[in-house]
Amino acid sequence: METEKQLVEPQTLKGFRDYLPADMAARDFVVDRIKRVYERYGFVQIDTPVLEHLETLLGTGGEETNKELFRLESPEEDAVAMRFDLTVPFARILAQYRDQVKLPFRRYHIGPVFRADKPGPGRYRQFTQFDIDAAGSLSVAVDAEIVATICEALRAVGLTTGEFRVRINNRKIVDALLYGCGVDNIATHKHILRVVDKLRKVGIDNVCRELGPGRIDDSGDPIPGVKLETSTIEQLVKFISVPVSTRLETVEAMRAALPESELREAALAEMVTLAECLASLGVHEEDAVFDPTLARGLDYYTGPVFEVELPGALECGSVGGGGRYDGLVERFMDASIPATGASIGLDRFIDALTRVGKLDANITTTQAMVVSFPGTPEAELLRVASELRSAGIATEVYMGAANTGLGARMSYAGGRNIPVAVILGPDELANGTVAVKDLRMGKEKRKDIKSNEEFRKAGRVAQQTVSRAELIATVREVIARADEK
């Protein structure tokens, strides 16, 4: 292939990552569980290309996202970029396939997205999003369905009440607050929301300073303020201090903290309906809370907005979120299609699940390994493997360097965390038998070993020699034993 031999350094691009089998087994487990929930809630799957016309993406995620696009040229020299989310492609699909895609349309979509921002721990330039969106209805009942689906997806991977929390706010509530306080400038709205979003990180006093004249941060740098009047700041603080309680109680507390207006009545009525729908869907009060301090993404969304966090892994940040965006499809067509949805950031979610101990690091899809002494005829090994696979047992035949000894072969199987080894040695071949070894029991028993004799004995306890006719039944027994643990 090359005219002269020159080594290429094998390396992953900065900000990108590989998934080795243990990572992938964990991801597959999570994806499979979530997928089944998405389907149970009536979402159907679509997929779109990784590349889009640049103009399809440009401006949809704000200035920040424009800068973070991976750009390139098509062979026809069209300006092209890698998608940065799955929501814009969804909006494109809705506009492009008006005849084929009937409304209402609820779809799920899993795939890699790309952002050329600064990589850091848990921040990658390619990451996987796992989205649900529903188009075609203005009703908050659909937003409730989205929240219920996400809660159920979180439960499906083993999280229980208290271990996750969906925080919900509403753009309309925030509009009622800000316009009600006399703030009419959109740029000021965005500035206020950015400041409020820092609440957990910097505390209420610093938020007040930033809403007012500004402050000096820990490094001594000045942070310019929004320069609101004290009375306005007081109203804002009153609102974001509303305690999180049951959803309907929170709505009433929000009512008390909001200036009276038509906007307020409409927004609160929407939240009451949302609360009722969540109750109909059986969403626990603790799983999905109304939270007036949630400010992120509120300049992008048009109605309810949600964010998902794991209290045991807050350092991972939000592991998912979403909201209603009734304006996005208008970008592509002359009519409006209302839509709402949510996205799970799979890489960050898996990091968070790992931190809270909800993922088994040793998942393996392979159940049995056929091992032999060096020199055993390969055709014979394959026959045994074939028999196991026909019985539905996921089986690898050890096939490495021909001169590898039995010990190394067995330790390979142990390292792969495979529960059963089926050993074909010269004795077994001569007698028409196989040795079946429980590799996990072998490991367990050896833990408290004091002598070589005990070591050998422990090994023998976990291993039994059976006739070829008993092979399948014996292997199944050992796998069942491993699954129990």
Place this chain on the structure above:
Amino acid sequence: METEKQLVEPQTLKGFRDYLPADMAARDFVVDRIKRVYERYGFVQIDTPVLEHLETLLGTGGEETNKELFRLESPEEDAVAMRFDLTVPFARILAQYRDQVKLPFRRYHIGPVFRADKPGPGRYRQFTQFDIDAAGSLSVAVDAEIVATICEALRAVGLTTGEFRVRINNRKIVDALLYGCGVDNIATHKHILRVVDKLRKVGIDNVCRELGPGRIDDSGDPIPGVKLETSTIEQLVKFISVPVSTRLETVEAMRAALPESELREAALAEMVTLAECLASLGVHEEDAVFDPTLARGLDYYTGPVFEVELPGALECGSVGGGGRYDGLVERFMDASIPATGASIGLDRFIDALTRVGKLDANITTTQAMVVSFPGTPEAELLRVASELRSAGIATEVYMGAANTGLGARMSYAGGRNIPVAVILGPDELANGTVAVKDLRMGKEKRKDIKSNEEFRKAGRVAQQTVSRAELIATVREVIARADEK
């Protein structure tokens, strides 16, 4: 988001495609079946980024592939390209994770790959490959495992003997042929293989002309020849005319057609072992045949090479293929790691399966749809949906434009191919009942309708009103009826 409203045309990039729900359901079905087979054969999954350092990819697929790379720059201004296959990333993984990835290593990998070539029917610039590869052994027993896995994967999606065929040849056999004929020049080898690869398309006479002085093609253009001597051409023709028979018989016929040499003996011995291993793995003679005319990819591979086709959809070309490549990992490290593998081209495979009628175009993951007259309280609909989902029934609630009539709602459910509609009208709400409608039976019965009266009657036969307590059992019955068909 935008300062002035300007519509963006919603369009897919040239050479790229979207997967709408019906496409995706078919793809998911195929992927799921194949995946289970790959796991049953002991392959474990990995994933790698879509982007690689340019130098990682450059030159690995030959000049043609270099030209077809989608290239871009990383934020650090490194030269980057989108991967064009999954084999090069696999070789990189083997070299990069020497401590973590123990040999032997057999992995599967599914993901999009990118080639900026000319798009055409069934030829996309982004397509999905679904690969298995096994590294760490020189034994052709591993090649046999690859072939057996692929055959089993093809069976798992519903193909039977005669509906698919894996053609197998061997680079070593071809070397024995060409060197045996006195052709020592590698460029000439490649040229000969390109010509032989056209055999099916242009016939043996044209192949002979191209091996000799050259020929004029149908459009009148001259095709330069390899300019071999007549006696050499006769030897080549003798070899590629070896009839396809049982694998061991074909090996013997190849022996008779090959010039005697040490190369020949070694190559034939390998093919005999491969035949024995395939027999041990229970691979039918008709499913995987030794075929001396298979010439594609032989300049890339170092040992056995395979190609998969569906005789009923030959116009789709090869739907998969692979072979042994013992040299690729050396690109990245000072040691050699032998490897062999195969790739299924998922898009083309699905096209071919559709052509031979093996894919149900109407797969849907949604089982039930809750529908109501306009104005029914949404909280009530959600409660019914929640009940169905808790029973494991995949349920969508119809939530479209508020003023859509019941007829349009029902026809939406029919269009989505959902088997059951659960209808909540005012009567049902008042009486605490639900109407359960078998949408497929409704369609069937209406086929031979002659009058309006019959139409209404047919509709009623497929529909029954039951108490809320009977809801789940009734829906399950209808789904079971739909599944039987």
